Amino acid sequence: MKAWTFALAALAAIAAPPLAAQMERVPDRVAGEGDGPFGKLLIRGATVIEGSGAPPAGPVDILVEGNRIAALYPGGAPANEVQAAQRVVDAAGMYVLPGFVDVHGHNGDAVKAPQPSYGYKLWLAHGVTTVRGVSFYFGPNTPDLSDAARSAANTITAPRLIPYAVFGDKWSGGNPDSPAKAREWVRWAKAQGYWGIKFFNSASPEILGAALDEAKKQQMGTVAHLAQTGVAEVNARKAVELGLGGVTHFYGHFESLLKDGLPYYPEDYNYFDEQSRFGWVARLAPQAVEPGSEKWDDYVDFLVDSGVTLSPTFNIYSASRDVMAAKTRDWHAKYTIPSLMDFYAPSATNHGSYYKDWTSEDETAWRQFYAKWFALTKDFHDRGGRVTAGSDPGYIYQTWGFAYVGELEMLREAGLAPLAVIRAATIDGAREIYEPLGKEAPMGRIAVGQLADLVIVPENPLANLKVLYGTGHTRMNPETGAVEQVGGVRWTVKDGIVYDAHALLADVARMAEEQRAAR
Structure with missing residues (x-):
């Protein structure tokens, strides 16, 4: 099995709900639920x-x-x-x-929250009027496009929904395991109505480069979670060189800044054991060069000059630096549904529920990791790079809507001024979505x-x-x-x-x- 195939299969295993649990249809908007236009x-x-x-x-x-x-x-x-x-x-x-723009949304796991309107209403209640789904649902025959169309027609109570598809997902044409097939999948996704593509960086540089080139020709947005399974070949610098439009999370950055060529992992490391994966990812920070060093400054300048957008999603990993605080947030008792709290609890199978034996040493490593991640984002922003706000909700004690405000607070903690935080949440998020289409954003100001x-x-x-x-x-x-x-x-x-x-x-x-x- 090719590495790309294996990584996507693993993603599906952690992201898709069991066959017995199906997402419910979003009900039509009823009279009195929203007034106007x-x-x-x-x-x-x-x-x-x-x-x-x-x-x-x-x-x-x-x-x-x-x-x-x-x-x-x-x-x-x-x-x-x-x-x-x-x-x-x-x-x-x-x-x-202006209505807030969440550039990193998901809403498709019946084990957590079977009714999508739960997340949609929480987003709206926190002022989020546009969400880019990366993607809203995983797998074929999912309602990403129909939800987006119904929201555009305002027949459901939901933010404006911008559907992206995960590279290789949704279709029945087999793995896009060659440059030609990668281009075919991109054209197919465009024809279906997807606005852009989310990559998990498990393709070879040749396949990823072909997909990114075709996406640009098709005026589709691109964003990547540069997973550790592929980052040895394609770190953030390499992905941006190949034409990537946006980097989300932290993946790929520290691998671009290593003091040595490859990261160190202990001999018992296992990527598919999520406590191992997330516990050790924080240990990448000390392996990277220091802020202000020549290699650091060169990398930041490269990112700014390339025009790439960073959507760090600081909030989604924030429990890693204080899990006790994350699981006792004010809103959980009243607004986090029990099935979602169950999903958040330590688990060997649920994605992001990796606090099986989370220690003060893990939390200390994550606090130090955040200091360097904040510094990278701040330097990028201060030199003219575009930073946007995404929340990646539904995992790791991050409930829809509340998670988005948490992201704004963490952008402020990273050093962005309050007005810059609001800009990241509004016009810059809108521009990240609409620029690949060659259009001026119709909202955001x-x-x-x-x-x-x-x-x-x-x-x-x-x-x-x-x-x-x-x-x-x-x-x-x-x-x-x-x-x-x-x-x-x-x-x-x-x-x-x-x-x-x-x-x-x-x-x-x-x-x-x-x-x-x-x-």
């Missing part, structure tokens, strides 16, 4: 954080006609526009941002003509990103001494449709309670 929707009195990095400005009235921003009125809209509006949202004292994808928040996220969590932020009232929960997204607007974030969270809490009661 309107001939005229007016959002009044907001402070606008418009997405490009410009400072906040307000009060501003935002006029939406249908699914587009029609006008911005600093100080207030004229009386005739106020009177003509079919709905007015009073956002006085609140903050309005609050500007006239842009799609009406908006997040309305009572508190200022630039001062405290925690106010974006669905559970809000705990704060003591200085006047009364009472401990209060403040913040949380109030409304999410997608395609001009106003969703009540509180109602979405109540639906999710009901799903969790019903599953608990059924047990």
Whole structure:
């Protein structure tokens, strides 16, 4: 069996649900679940954080006609526009941002969460209006494309869904194990309606190069998780040289920066034992050169000059540096359904559930790993590289929506300024998706003509990103001494449709309670 075939089979084994457990169909959006779109929707009195990095400005009235921003009125809209509006949202004292873009989404494992609307509603409740699925579901005959079409038509309650396919997945044409067959698979995926390709770097350089070249010709996006099974031949530098558009996670970076030619693994290392895999990946950091060294700076400059995008997904591995904190997050009790908590628990089979004997030494190694990973991302960003926000939810105690806000907090921890974090979450994420198509992103900024994808928040996220969590932020009232929960997204607007974030969270809490009661 070829290495590529073996690696993909292993991926399928950890990513696909058992045959007995099937994903449910997403129900149609019912009356009252989202309001609009309107001939005229007016959002009044907001402070606008418009997405490009410009400072906040307000009060501003935002006029939406249908699914587009029609006008911005600093100080207030004229009386005739106020009177003509079919709905007015009073956002006085609140903050309005572009809808968030999650560039790394999954939603297809019935063992964890059989109803996809669980994840879709959690994303929307946290202001995420666009998700790139890499991919949403693994395997053939999955509803990636139909979910995307139904979301585009707003017949389901979901963010805008951008479907990518994993290289070699979905079709019945056999393994793309030659350059010619790789090109054939890319053309097939394009014809089906996929916007891009997710690689796991198990193909040879020749096959990967052919697929990337064909993807560019077909105007498809490309992103790679450069798995350790193939990174000896294709590290991040090599993949980017071959034409890769985006690197997600950390894989391939430290292998490009090793002091010696190949990484050291102990003699009892086993990639398919995930505690071994994830425990030792953190030990790559000391094997790499130091920030500021000649090899480090050359690599960062190479990445920036290439135009590649980094979506680090810091959050998805954050439990590795403090597993006790990760499994006791505020939201698990109310919003994480029991089947998902079961999946998160230490397991020999569930992907990402690798804390079978996780020690303080493992956590220390991961904290040191993060320091170097943060430094790489910060240097790349500071030199002009594009960083985007992806959450990779549904694994390792990272529940949909909450995980995305966690990613924003970790981008801030890496050293990006608050406005830069919001830019990564909005316009830069939108551009990463639309640039391969040769199109200007239709969303990602609050500007006239842009799609009406908006997040309305009572508190200022630039001062405290925690106010974006669905559970809000705990704060003591200085006047009364009472401990209060403040913040949380109030409304999410997608395609001009106003969703009540509180109602979405109540639906999710009901799903969790019903599953608990059924047990």
